[in-house]
Amino acid sequence: METIAENRSEGPDRRRPGQAPRMRAVPGQRLSRLPQLAGLDATLKRDIAVVSAVLPFKVNNYVIDELIDWSNIPDDPIFRMTFPHRDMLPSDDFEFIAKLMENQASREEMAAAVNEVRTKLNPHPGDQLSNNIPVEDDEPFHGLQHKYRETVLVFPAQGQTCHSYCGYCFRWAQFVGISELKQSVDGPERALQYLGAHREVSDVLITGGDSMIMSTDRLVPYIDPLLSPDMDHIRNIRFGTKALSYWPYRFTTDKDSDDLLRLFERCVQAGRHVAVMAHFSHAQELATDAVRDAIARIQSTGAVIRAQAPIIRFVNDWPEAWSDMWRTMVGMGVVPYYMFVERDTGARGYFEIPLARALEVYQTAVRTVSGLERTARGPVMSAAPGKVCIDGTATVGNEKVFVCRFLQARDPERVGKPFFARFDEHATWYDHLQPASFETRPWFATANSSSLHGS
Numbered sequence: 176m177e178t179i180a181e182n183r184s185e186g187p188d189r190r191r192p193g194q195a196p197r198m199r200a201v202p203g204q205r206l207s208r209l210p211q212l213a214g215l216d217a218t219l220k221r222d223i224a225v226v227s228a229v230l231p232f233k234v235n236n237y238v239i240d241e242l243i244d245w246s247n248i249p250d251d252p253i254f255r256m257t258f259p260h261r262d263m264l265p266s267d268d269f270e271f272i273a274k275l276m277e278n279q280a281s282r283e284e285m286a287a288a289v290n291e292v293r294t295k296l297n298p299h300p301g302d303q304l305s306n307n308i309p310v311e312d313d314e315p316f317h318g319l320q321h322k323y324r325e326t327v328l329v330f331p332a333q334g335q336t337c338h339s340y341c342g343y344c345f346r347w348a349q350f351v352g353i354s355e356l357k358q359s360v361d362g363p364e365r366a367l368q369y370l371g372a373h374r375e376v377s378d379v380l381i382t383g384g385d386s387m388i389m390s391t392d393r394l395v396p397y398i399d400p401l402l403s404p405d406m407d408h409i410r411n412i413r414f415g416t417k418a419l420s421y422w423p424y425r426f427t428t429d430k431d432s433d434d435l436l437r438l439f440e441r442c443v444q445a446g447r448h449v450a451v452m453a454h455f456s457h458a459q460e461l462a463t464d465a466v467r468d469a470i471a472r473i474q475s476t477g478a479v480i481r482a483q484a485p486i487i488r489f490v491n492d493w494p495e496a497w498s499d500m501w502r503t504m505v506g507m508g509v510v511p512y513y514m515f516v517e518r519d520t521g522a523r524g525y526f527e528i529p530l531a532r533a534l535e536v537y538q539t540a541v542r543t544v545s546g547l548e549r550t551a552r553g554p555v556m557s558a559a560p561g562k563v564c565i566d567g568t569a570t571v572g573n574e575k576v577f578v579c580r581f582l583q584a585r586d587p588e589r590v591g592k593p594f595f596a597r598f599d600e601h602a603t604w605y606d607h608l609q610p611a612s613f614e615t616r617p618w619f620a621t622a623n624s625s626s627l628h629g630s
C-alpha cells in the first residue's frame with residue numbers, strides 16, 4: 176500500500192537526491208569564531224565567548240544559513256534567541272569570568288569559577304524535578320511526569336537534547352550536565368506498563384529536550400505499543416518539538432524522515448490523534464522553504480501541528496510578533512495553542528518581562544486577528560499547583576486585580592474558576608502574586624507547598 180507520504184513524492188516537497196542537508200552543530204565555545212561574526216567588533220565576540228563558558232549554547236547550519244538575518248544583527252529575533260549576550264550574566268559574574276579568561280586561568284580554576292556562577296543561576300527551578308514523578312512500589316519513577324490526571328509526559332533518554340538551544344531554556348542545567356536528578360527513561364518497557372495500568376490517562380506527550388531529535392527506530396518502540404486495542408484509553412499522542420524551527424529536514428530529507436511520517440500515519444490509522452506540539456517563537460521560523468515542506472508533509476499524515484512558545488524579551492515581546500505569527504501559521508494549517516511565561520532560571524533576568532506586559536501583548540495581538548487565529552491561550556504560567564492563565568485586569572471595589580484562572584491543576588476542582596490577585600506591575604511569576612483583599616481561596620504562594628505536592 177502506498178502511504179500518503181509517498182504519494183506526495185510528486186509534490187513540491189519531493190526528494191532532491193544528493194541535496195539532503197547534513198546537520199552541522201556549532202557548540203557555544205566555537206560561536207565567537209563563526210565567519211558570519213567576522214564583521215562584529217572584538218568586544219561582542221569576547222562577550223559571546225565569556226557567556227558561552229557558563230550557559231549552554233548550540234547552533235546549527237540551518238539556523239545560521241537560513242533562519243538568522245545577518246543584516247539585522249544583533250536585533251534579529253533568532254539571533255537573540257540562540258546567541259549569547261553579555262547581559263545574560265549578572266555583570267559581576269560576567270567580569271569575574273572575563274578576567275579569568277583574559278588571564279588564561281588554568282582549566283581547574285576556570286571550571287570552579289564557572290560552577291560557582293552556574294549555581295547562582297537557579298539551576299533547578301520550581302519543583303519540576305522532584306515533583307510530578309509517579310511513585311510505583313515505593314520507587315520514584317524518573318523519566319515520567321504525571322501531574323494532570325489525563326496526561327503523562329515521557330522523557331526518553333535519547334530525546335533529552337535539541338538541534339539548537341534557546342538562550343532562555345529552563346533545561347539549561349541538564350544541557351551543561353549539572354542536573355542532579357536523572358530525568359529520563361532508558362527504554363519504553365516500564366513507561367508502557369505504567370500507561371497500561373492507568374486507564375484515566377488519555378494523552379501521552381513524548382518530550383525532552385526535543386522528541387524529534389530521536390531516530391525513528393528509537394521512537395517506534397514507545398509508540399507502536401500504544402496503538403494496540405488494550406491501550407485504547409490513549410486517544411492523543413503528542414510529540415513536543417522545536418525541530419520545525421531548528422531542523423525541519425527532520426521531516427523532509429533526513430534518512431529516516433519517511434519512516435517517521437509512516438509512524439504518524441500508523442497512529443492516525445489506529446484512530447489516535449497525533450499532535451505535533453511545535454515550539455514556534457517568531458514568524459521568521461515559518462518563512463523558509465524547508466519549514467513549509469516539513470509542515471505540509473506532517474499534515475499529509477493526518478497529524479495536527481499545534482504551536483506554543485514563551486513570550487521572550489527581544490524575541491517576541493511586542494504584539495505584532497504574535498499577531499503576524501498567528502496569521503502566518505493559521506494560513507499554513509498550524510493551530511496556535513499556548514503563549515507561555517518563561518520560568519525562573521538561567522538567563523531569565525535578560526529575557527523576562529512583567530506579567531502585566533505579557534498580558535498587554537497578548538490582548539493587543541488577539542484583538543487584531545480573526546477568531547480562527549485567537550486560539551492560543553495566554554499568558555500562561557506552568558507553576559507548582561497548575562497552569563495559571565492571566566485572563567485580564569479588573570477593578571473590584573477600589574482594588575485593581577489580575578483575573579486569573581487555572582487551565583490545568585493538580586486538583587481538577589480548581590480548573591476554570593476565576594480568582595483574583597492584586598495587580599502588580601513588576602510581578603514576573605506566579606509566586607510574586609498576592610491574593611486580592613477579597614479573595615478567599617488560598618491559591619497562592621503559600622498554597623504551593625507540601626499538601627499539594629505529588630500526583
Ligand SMILES: *Cc1c(COP(=O)(O)O)cnc(C)c1O
Nearest residue numbers: 320322323326328557562582583
Ligand atoms: C502543559 C502540561 C500538560 C498538558 O496540558 P494541556 O492543557 O492538556 O495541554 C501536561 N502535563 C504537564 C506537566 C504540563 O505542564
Ligand code: SF4
Nearest residue numbers: 337340341344384417
Ligand atoms: S527547544 Fe525547548 S528544550 Fe530545546 S533548548 Fe529550546 S526551550 Fe530548551
